[in-house]
Amino acid sequence: MFNQGLALHQAGRLEDAEDIYSQILALYPSHSDSLHLRGVIFHQRGNHVEAIRQMDLALKINPSNIFVLNDRGVALKELKRFQEALASYDRALSIHPDYAEAHLNRGNVMQELGRFDEALTSVDRALTLRPDYTGALYNRGNALRALNRFEEALLAYDRALALRPNYAEALFNRGITLHALKRFEDALASYDRARGAP
Numbered sequence: 001m002f003n004q005g006l007a008l009h010q011a012g013r014l015e016d017a018e019d020i021y022s023q024i025l026a027l028y029p030s031h032s033d034s035l036h037l038r039g040v041i042f043h044q045r046g047n048h049v050e051a052i053r054q055m056d057l058a059l060k061i062n063p064s065n066i067f068v069l070n071d072r073g074v075a076l077k078e079l080k081r082f083q084e085a086l087a088s089y090d091r092a093l094s095i096h097p098d099y100a101e102a103h104l105n106r107g108n109v110m111q112e113l114g115r116f117d118e119a120l121t122s123v124d125r126a127l128t129l130r131p132d133y134t135g136a137l138y139n140r141g142n143a144l145r146a147l148n149r150f151e152e153a154l155l156a157y158d159r160a161l162a163l164r165p166n167y168a169e170a171l172f173n174r175g176i177t178l179h180a181l182k183r184f185e186d187a188l189a190s191y192d193r194a195r196g197a198p
Contacts, residue, residue: 002033014041032061036068043075051075066092070102077109085109100129104136111143119143134164141170145177153177168197 005020018041021034028034039054055072058065073088089106092099107122120143126136141156157174161167171194178187 002031005034006037009037009041014044017041030061032058032065032068035061036065036071039068039075040071043071043078048075048078052079064095066096066099066102069095070099070105073102073105073109077105077112080112082109082113098129100126100133100136103129104133104139107136107139107143111139111146114146116143116146120147132163134160134167134170137163138167138170138173141173141177145173145180148180150177150180154181166197168194171197 001020001024005017005024008020009017018038021038021041024031024034025038035054035058039051039058042048042054043051052072052075055068055075058068059072062068069088069092073085073092076082076085076088086106086109089102089109092102093106096102103122103126107119107126110116110119110122120140123136123140123143126133127140130136137156137160141153141160144150144153144156154174154177157170157177160170161174164170171190175187175190175194178184178190
C-alpha cells in the first residue's frame with residue numbers, strides 16, 4: 001500500500017496518495033513514513049503548520065530520520081521560523097554530515113537571515129558533496145551577489161546554466177549580476193532568456 005501511495009504522490013496525485021497514507025495509518029498508527037509523507041502533502045498544499053505537526057509525530061517514532069528533519073526545516077522556513085528550521089537542519093547534519101540537501105537548505109535560511117558568508121559556507125559544503133548540484137550553484141551565485149562578489153556570482157550562475165540551460169531563476173539573477181557589472185546588453189539578453197524559459 002505504501003509503495004502505491006508513494007507512486008501516486010510522485011505522480012502528483014496528492015489526494016489519492018493522502019487517502020492511502022491515511023488508510024495505512026488507520027491500520028498502523030506508528031507508520032512514520034506515512035506520517036512524514038502526509039506532512040509533505042500538507043506542505044505542498046501550503047498548510048505548513050499541519051505539515052510540521054505530522055512530521056513531529058513521525059519524529060516521535062523515528063527521531064533520527066534525516067529526511068523528516070530536512071522536510072520539517074523546509075516547512076519551518078516557509079513560516080519564517082528560521083531558528084527552528086536551522087535547528088532541524090543541524091540535527092539532520094549531526095546524524096548524517098554528508099547530507100547535501102540539508103547543507104543547501106541550511107544555506108537558504110542563512111540567506112534569509114542576511115548571514116551571507118555563512119550561507120556561502122553551507123552551499124559550498126553541499127557542492128563539495130555534489131559538484132553538479134544545480135540548486136546549490138544557483139544559491140552560491142545568490143550569496144556571492146549579496147556579498148557584491150559579482151564576477152564569482154556570474155561564474156556560479158553560468159555553471160548552473162551549463163547543467164540546466166532553461167533555469168529561469170538563474171537566468172534572471174544572472175541578468176541582475178550582469179547589470180551590476182554594467183554589462184547592460186548581456187543583462188538584457190539574460191532577462192530575455194529567462195522570460196522565454198519554460
